[in-house]
Amino acid sequence: MQKHYRKIDSKELHYLPASDRHPADTYFHFSFANYYNPDNMQFGVLRVLNDDDVKPHEGFGKHSHEEMEIVSYVVKGKLTHWDSATNVHDTLERGHVQTVTAGTGVWHSELNEHDG
Known part of the structure; x- marks a missing residue:
């Protein structure tokens, strides 16, 4: 049976402050908006994971x-x-x-x- 999930290794996810957008203070976990890191584009099929303090x-x-x-x-x-x-x-x-x-x-x- 094929697994449709992957164990998350905490070393793979980073909490990176990236932007003080007008409506929210935002932290991007992957490359997004003004934060770009070609080695940190996504996690499996998960492309965007933002923490927005609205x-x-x-x-x-x-x-x-x-x-x-x-x-x-x-x-x-x-x-x-x-x-x-x-x-x-x-x-x-x-x-x-x-x-x-x-x-x-x-x-x-x-x-x-x-x-x-």
């Missing part, structure tokens, strides 16, 4: 993706999620996970509409 009353407005799975996990505070697949605004709280299958295309937003 500032109060800021966030990532409506934007599109295609052919990917999008996972949001809230570590602290609250995050308001909207996507065009459901057209529902959900408030995610600490410990909540939101998944979106982009398929041929989906629009979504992730906003911190709160004071913290």
Whole structure:
């Protein structure tokens, strides 16, 4: 039987501060945006793993993706999620996970509409 997973060796993942983007302080685990390292492009099929500390009353407005799975996990505070697949605004709280299958295309937003 073929395995569809791989054991993570902690030496393979790095926590790299890379950007103070306007809506969030962001840490990129792989090459992304202004952080580029040709030896650190992805982990298996995982291409993007960003840690975004979204500032109060800021966030990532409506934007599109295609052919990917999008996972949001809230570590602290609250995050308001909207996507065009459901057209529902959900408030995610600490410990909540939101998944979106982009398929041929989906629009979504992730906003911190709160004071913290």
